[in-house]
Amino acid sequence: MNLKQLQFALAVAESGSFSRAAELCHASQPTLSNAIALLETELGGRLFSRTTRSVTLTPFGDYLLPRIRDTLNSRDELVAAAKAYHDPKHRILRLGFSPLVDMRRLDQAIAPFRQAHPEINIFFKECFIDELSNRLLSEQIDLRIIPAAVSQPSEERCAFYTDSLYYLPAQTDDSPGGTPIRLTDLPATPIILTGGGCGLGDVLSAVFTSENATFEAYPGQAISYSVIEDWASLGVGAGILPGAKVSPGNRHRCPLRTRQGEPACIDYVWAWHANRNRPAYLQEFLDYIATLAPEIVKGQFGTG
CATH class of the missing domain: 3.40.190.10 (Periplasmic binding protein-like II)
Structure with a gap:
């Protein structure tokens, strides 16, 4: 398995087409198809269901897609972390969220902050609840977005949607x-x-x-x-x-x-660890989600 195979699979999932994915990845369609076939063999199941008119994810593919995306994001995060080490002005914000979270709302909520701070690289990680907790404890993510019912007393939190x-x-x-x-x-x-x-x-x-x-x-x-x-x-x-x-x-x-x-x-909340030193840009993001983000979500999607 290699990153190129995962990139091909993600491109097919997002475009809904093998030919379009090959075009986006600057590869021939046979090369892309063969790479995905090898990936499916290694993973032990078909990722896509193909007909003459459409390409859709199988239940197995739907289950693995977040993990494929997370693996590719981890590679990008590694590159960004190296850049941040050499250039302190380069900043990283890592957001983990449960599969229950509406990604559309999350993306809409942070869009104004992202536009106002192009120097901050924002990375998403979709994980199960226990893994999110472990990542937060080990400082692999800065915040997690979860149902309020599974938040921990040791965490600070604010309402999301x-x-x-x-x-x-x-x-x-x-x-x-x-x-x-x-x-x-x-x-x-x-x-x-x-x-x-x-x-x-x-x-x-x-x-x-x-x-x-x-x-x-x-x-x-x-x-x-x-x-x-x-x-x-x-x-x-x-x-x-x-x-x-x-x-x-x-x-x-x-x-x-x-x-x-x-x-x-x-009810969904943003959660983070209390009493932890944080950089100024992260505190600015926390101030943002506590004030502007809920209003943006409410305006776009309503209250329920």
Whole structure:
């Protein structure tokens, strides 16, 4: 495995086309196709599903894409760190986030800061909750963006955004698609969760506990949020996901409500370690996210 293979795979995933990816990577299509085939063999599964009209990620590819992107970002971060060592004016800001986080909101929130500070290289790392915690402790990231329910008492934090939860009924459920449903009125259908440490299970447990309610977890585990949707549509089980992780065309999703009929939501926060010396530009970013970023997100996406 080499970085070029990973670059090819990322280009195909982002462009949705082998020919376009080859063009963007300045490579011939046979070279790109062969490199991806070798990568798939080494990883033990197909990354892409190809037809005459489209190229889409397989569930396996969807699962590995964040890790491919993170590996390539780590290479860029290494180069930037070396540059920062030789040139103190060169600055690095490293943001880690859970897969549950809406990347569109994150990108929109920091866009004005990035434009105002072109000298700061911003790197993203999508990781599971435990890994984010370890990276923060070892100073491999500067902040992490996570559901508030999984933040630690030792961390400082400020609010980021709130996302509404949706119930994805199993095909065998009687729940009419699109109709709001209280979490206390959900069918007894088991809820499908992911197998990783993204925080989905912990967040749902916190939401249900706050309402003095419980849910039964499906004994199997999905590899991604899209698989949860697929399994729900097949009647394997039901799902509960934040709005940003539900396909826009899903007509069966039901807004989830509390006992009082209010939207059931996930609150997301920025979190960082307290009492740690930090450079002035990082403090400036912390001041920025505490004041301007929430208003930008609210204006772009609303409150839920």
